[in-house]
Amino acid sequence: MQTSNPLLFNWESKFQLPPFDLIKDYHFDEAFKEAFSQIELAIEKIANQANLPTFENTIEELERSDGLMNKVASIFANLASSDSNSKLEELQRDLAPKWAKMDSDIKLNKKLFARVDSLYKKRAYLNITKEQLRVLELYHLSFVRSGAELKDIKQKKLKKILQRLAELGTNFTQNLLKDERDWFMSITDEDLIGCPQFLKDAAREAAQERSINGYIITLSRSLIVPFLQFSPRRDLRQKAFKAWELRGANQGKTNNLKIIQETLLLRQERANLLGYKSFSDFKLETEMAGSPDKVTELLMAVWKPARQAAINDAKKLTEMMNADGTIGDLTPADWRYYSEKRRASEHNLNETELKPYFQLDQMIKASFYCAKKLFNLDFHQIDAPMYHPDVQAWEVTRNNEHVAVFIGDYFARPSKRSGAWCSRFRGQSSMDKNQRPITVNVCNFAKAPKGQKSLLNFDDARTLFHEFGHALHSMLSNVKYPYISGTSVARDFVELPSQLYEHWLSVPSVLEKFAIHAETNSPIPKPLLEKLLEAENYDQGFSTVEYVSSALVDLAFHTETPPKDPMMKQKEILDQIEMPPEITMRHATPHFAHIFSGDGYSSGYYSYMWSEVMDADAFEAFREENDPFSSKVAHLLEKHIYSAGGSLPANELYMNFRGSMPKVDALLKGRGFLEC
Ligand SMILES: [Zn+2]
Incomplete structure (x- = not known):
């Protein structure tokens, strides 16, 4: 193709990195037009071919059909989240319903579904590998769950709903970003x-x-x-x-409440059209948990002891506040202040003392060091144009062979949405050639003034390890098909590799090596390190209550009749579980981006806790060997979890790694609640 649009080139640079220095916002329009038309042509070709369906001419061709779209959309999505502007935001609003329409057009294409369905029905007689069978089953399921088996009139309705939901999700996110950007x-x-x-x-x-x-x-x-x-x-x-x-709940244009109300209504309609009682029933069908009851069971098992711990803590903090001369009730705006004071007095530990030992650069090195010890990965910083001057990149190798490119984008800025996440510019697959991933971690750490070293607190460092765990899941991926590559696994399984990785931050030998004072370069003193690790479970009542309450609200929103007034409903649920008044939800409804900016975590915010049951148990495997870097366990972990993508159902992957499924006790013990 004759074009000067870098998004439409083959990227010849080393590692085929996107040429960020050449990509301008105005390139996206043309590139997306081309990408949409390429997919359309590819789908028509697959659906209308004269050849009888085979895995190769149908499923493999589907895997190839979105090559350009993947390439362009991943750059766009990353920039729209981490370095956005009004032009990209406008384009995002414009694209959201178009993507939804494209997806429906594919899934509701009758000739195409007939091919997938006929392969599925004779799957037992096809001469295909285990991985191919898994990919075929997942494709079929995704067609069915998108309405492929519905009557025309229902299909039309569903298509409309999905497009509208996509618009609502984008508007929700943009309102939130605006509220976060505008207020200071x-x-x-x-x-x-x-x-x-x-x-x-x-x-x-x-x-x-x-x-x-x-x-x-x-x-x-x-x-x-x-x-x-x-x-x-x-x-x-x-x-x-x-x-x-008040983010998302301010009066005016950025208010999210109407969006939430409509979203919940449409999700319920979508589930009903597909034959499910509620959106949760629909969503959880493909998750490890399987049903809303199983999720409630887990959340309530944790809620009771966590709430009790929080109530006990609230009493102590109130006494401290009253002694301080402030009479009255402790409010959510007071909790962190008095909790920090209490931590300083009870554990003789304060953040000011700790902070200089947690330099961002050292913590990055620590996360790489653990990956070397566990998986024999090496990291070499590379000098290539990135999309923002703060962004850094590394080549990842093993035994001098290229594994991936890892990009780190760590600092907060007004053009970045809040939170921390892992994403990719390219996924791993080996269907046509050995395609290695380009993975990115995005965080929102505070940047130090020029000439100073950026410092984290222990929670930030944990976030860094968490996102790096996701990155490893993506970079170590070793499957043939893009559909099941890397982090393409059940939502309540995807937090296992990330949460598990957090455990290595607390390994004393890691901290002794990398928790180095920013000014004196001396390692963290042993007594301080011991105090830090002793206090690891500090304030677990608070953090568990703020998390579980959010997860319960998410679940109730999606299992019960959609509320007319989501805020009233939120209050009702919190009253029912007797939410301690001194604590608020970690993400209140108007800014609960996990569940309203898209479908990803809707009815799925519990996933972190589901995965935590497994991560506590998975780390036990290293403890049983008395070696946090046991090469035997690390090998099994890579084989069955970090490299396996979605090649098997999640519980099978876990069973292959550990032999049996864990119980909730490991989590309660980990959070220090078992004695409650
Ligand atoms: Zn995560």
């Missing part, structure tokens, strides 16, 4: 009295990022959380907390 609180030197230096630095850096003099607090988790932890100014804490809570 200007403060003075004096307002920051009592706050540690790293917080002042971060507040000044955030102001500079927005060309403002002085200091600001933004709604970025990496800034507002330490502010809530350290600021003695209750009035300012309350002001900031209120803005944080």
